[in-house]
Amino acid sequence: MSALSNVHASTLLNTSLRSGTYYLALFLTDPTASGTGTEVSGGGYARKIINFSAPSLVSGKEQVSNSAPVDFGTLTADLGTVAYWGIYDAxxxxxxxxYGSFTRSKNVLNGDAITVSAGAIVCTLA
Structure with a gap:
């Protein structure tokens, strides 16, 4: 069995989520490791830039979280129930x-404003 040291986990998180421009996507179905979930589309939806905090040690694991709210604006169609998120490089x-799931899903209706709170997207390496 192998494991990452805290130092290496921190380095990997910095490299994979803090060294470029990354985008938060919203999903109706689980994106899975192969990226085959159903991303929200239409109604004025577009991926939004997401920025992450410096890695920190929480319960023995290195993690980062979004450092500011991510605002998707007011959507102009019924889009379905958003339950999952993904981070993309484009x-x-x-x-x-x-990728991961939100703690609570949201049925997005025409006129709803969607904002993902700071700290809601957490990526962890152990």
Whole structure:
């Protein structure tokens, strides 16, 4: 069995989430490791830039979280129930780098404003 040291986990988090421009995507279905989930589309939705805090040690694991709210604005259509998120390296298409689920899903209706709170997106390496 192998494991990462805290120093190396911190280095990897800095390299993979703090060294470029990354985009938060919203999903209706689990993106999975292969990136095959159903991303929200239409109604004025577009991926938004996300920035991350410096890595910190929490319960023995290095983690980063979004350092500011991510505002998707007011959407103009019923888009379905958003339950998952993904981090991409491009505004459109690109590569799925990280993914997870929200603690609560939200049924997005026409006129809803969507903001992901600071600290809501957490990426962890042990």
């Amino acid at each position: 505004l459109t298409a690109g590569n799925l780098l990280w």
